[in-house]
Amino acid sequence: xxxxxxxxxxxxxxxxxxxxxxxxxxxxxxxxxxxxxxxxxxxxxxxxxxxxxxxxxxxxxxxxxxxxxxxxxxxxxxxxxxxxxxxxxxxxxxxxxxxxxxxxxxxxxxxxxxxxxxxxxxxxxxxxxxxxxxxxxxxxxxxxxxxxxxxxxxxxxxxxxxxxxxxxxxxxxxxxxxxxxxxxxxxxxxxxxxxxxxxxxxxxxxxxxxxxxxxxxxxxxxxxxxxxxxxxxxxxxxxxxxxxxxxxxxxxxxxxxxxxxxxxxxxxxxxxxxxxxxxxxxxxxxxxxxxxx
Numbered sequence: 388x389x390x391x392x393x394x395x396x397x398x399x400x401x402x403x404x405x406x407x408x409x410x411x412x413x414x415x416x417x418x419x420x421x422x423x424x425x426x427x428x429x430x431x432x433x434x435x436x437x438x439x440x441x442x443x444x445x446x447x448x449x450x451x452x453x454x455x456x457x458x459x460x461x462x463x464x465x466x467x468x469x470x471x472x473x474x475x476x477x478x479x480x481x482x483x484x485x486x487x488x489x490x491x492x493x494x495x496x497x498x499x500x501x502x503x504x505x506x507x508x509x510x511x512x513x514x515x516x517x518x519x520x521x522x523x524x525x526x527x528x529x530x531x532x533x534x535x536x537x538x539x540x541x542x543x544x545x546x547x548x549x550x551x552x553x554x555x556x557x558x559x560x561x562x563x564x565x566x567x568x569x570x571x572x573x574x575x576x577x578x579x580x581x582x583x584x585x586x587x588x589x590x591x592x593x594x595x596x597x598x599x600x601x602x603x604x605x606x607x608x609x610x611x612x613x614x615x616x617x618x619x620x621x622x623x624x625x626x627x628x629x630x631x632x633x634x635x636x637x638x639x640x641x642x643x644x645x646x647x648x649x650x651x652x653x654x655x656x657x658x659x660x661x662x663x664x665x666x667x668x669x670x671x672x673x674x675x676x677x678x679x680x
Contacts, residue, residue, distance in 0.1 A: 393429030470501030527559035563590035
């Protein structure tokens with residue numbers, strides 16, 4: 388397992404402000420994210436397409452070269468915020484296909500995408516699975532032509548049993564799951580139960596932790612603030628052990644969504660979370676060799 392960061396952690400620096408957040412005093416570009424990832428010593432970076440400049444050939448080539456110089460493997464993350472809009476908007480499908488076309492020029496072999504958002508969760512899963520299956524199969528075929536693997540995220544739109552069903556209905560060898568820890572519990576899933584269900588299909592993981600916001604309760608559309616890994620209520624170490632035992636050898640991306648007021652500095656929170664993983668992963672391997680896990 389390799390450690391990475393997701394550019395969405397710094398969305399305030401790109402001008403995106405949630406209702407619970409205050410504007411940032413600084414602005415970043417994608418080059419700042421790449422430089423920061425290099426400084427943190429991670430090997431992979433997930434770049435949200437909303438944070439990228441217009442991807443004309445010159446920009447694609449330049450970013451790809453920068454990733455190579457910094458020894459970073461890029462992953463493209465498409466679909467903020469409603470993704471494929473549950474398959475109801477062909478314009479979004481076409482946009483995702485265009486993103487697939489630029490991935491090889493960046494040196495990218497994995498593209499993460501989303502089918503919907505938390506508002507989708509109110510629509511029966513059966514309807515959405517039926518509508519999305521041929522569309523996602525079409526996208527997987529398009530990705531195959533570029534040698535790309537796809538990872539569809541549990542984006543507060545599906546319970547894990549339903550997302551797994553969608554992936555298995557599509558039945559494409561290059562389609563898997565981006566497992567997001569907080570999004571799993573937002574829809575009422577137990578974290579480790581959801582991870583076991585998804586394990587055969589997981590291609591990447593969003594490593595997130597959180598402290599519940601009292602006013603939110605169990606509302607998936609509420610405020611689910613992020614904290615550094617190990618400082619919230621989620622069983623991060625249990626998930627790492629489960630992934631290790633399942634033979635997962637993909638990437639773990641630290642992602643900070645909307646910061647808890649007690650942890651207002653996302654740069655520090657990401658750095659602390661990366662350090663948490665850098666410390667835990669070698670220990671995990673040692674325990675496995677000793678037969679403890």
